[in-house]
Amino acid sequence: MILWGLAAAAAAYAWSLQVDYADVPAGSTDWWIFSGSTRTIMRRVGICCTVIMILIPASLAGLATIRARRARQRETAQIAQRVRTINSVIAPLAAHLQRLAHLDPGETLPRERLAGEAVKATLAGLFDLHGGWSSQVRVCFFRVEGEAPDRRLVPENHHGRGKKSTCTVYEGDGGRGTEAFRALDARQARSWQDGNGEAEPSGWSRDKEYKSFLAVYVATETVLFGMITMDAIDPEAFHPKVDLPTVQTVADLYAAILAGLSAPKDHPDLSGATFEQ
CATH class of the missing domain: 3.30.450.40 (GAF domain)
Incomplete structure (x- = not known):
């Protein structure tokens, strides 16, 4: 998740630099020509879109990690329950059955x-x-x-x-x-x-x-x-x-x-x- 966040921040920052400092005529970008206020709006929209494109897969990866961790926790709890069942009940009764056999x-x-x-x-x-x-x-x-x-x-x-x-x-x-x-x-x-x-x-x-x-x-x-x-x-x-x-x-x-x-x-x-x- 940290790497995904850094990648999103870097991409957004690079887009901002490209818009502000690229060698293009005033009031224009590499792809479109806008007046000053429109250019600012598009710069912000571009930043948001870039961040969203990075964060969506990052969020999905995070959810997958959480689900895997919960699955491991459930498995651990199930193993602990089986151990308690054996130690608390089955083992003592098995011992009684062995005594009975003799x-x-x-x-x-x-x-x-x-x-x-x-x-x-x-x-x-x-x-x-x-x-x-x-x-x-x-x-x-x-x-x-x-x-x-x-x-x-x-x-x-x-x-x-x-x-x-x-x-x-x-x-x-x-x-x-x-x-x-x-x-x-x-x-x-x-x-x-x-x-x-x-x-x-x-x-x-x-x-x-x-x-x-x-x-x-x-x-x-x-x-x-x-x-x-x-x-x-x-x-x-x-x-x-x-x-x-x-x-x-x-x-x-x-x-x-x-x-x-x-x-x-x-x-x-x-x-x-x-x-x-």
Whole structure:
């Protein structure tokens, strides 16, 4: 940009000198013959045209430089996000899966300990991935209890803003519970943001503190373990096209751990008792 500016200034100055000091009859230029006032006007018009001819390509080059810099910044941010995803969530859950692979099926207490550590790692990892304490995000895990058509989602753990949810969601309640289990059974993730033009979800009121949320299923093909939700005060805290697939992948890893922790109820543990997930 500096070189383009110098070139424009030099061209304009050269044009001015050519008009003022060229060896031509008084009141004339190399191309036209004008009276004194007209000559001055044309000199200024020529200077402006020369500057414009130089500045237009210079501006285009500057815009291209800005776009390239922004593209590099986006690429850097995307790489940083991938690193955070691996370090905050995937790596801890992979470590839990490795530990699970080395546990004897009958070791009840280590399995229970691993289950507690896994859910904490999952929720804390998702919380850190979305900005930590500065983001005002809350992550919750709801466990499915009971059998269809009388199942319920019971809040079990949370990490982040405020307190753990105390609201149990019931299947077939005609509102929030019905919608939640419909999505869970269909293995569908859901998201919502206040002010984006979408209809308000069942059971939501404008008195609620949070203005955006994500909900993903924690399940295998045959077993539904529960649901992970994320909510935030900021309506634009989440980017569904990016965050939903990421959070769902994490939930799938957690579901794999829960599936591995499950065991036949008649399998004896090391003390001779029986257990089941």
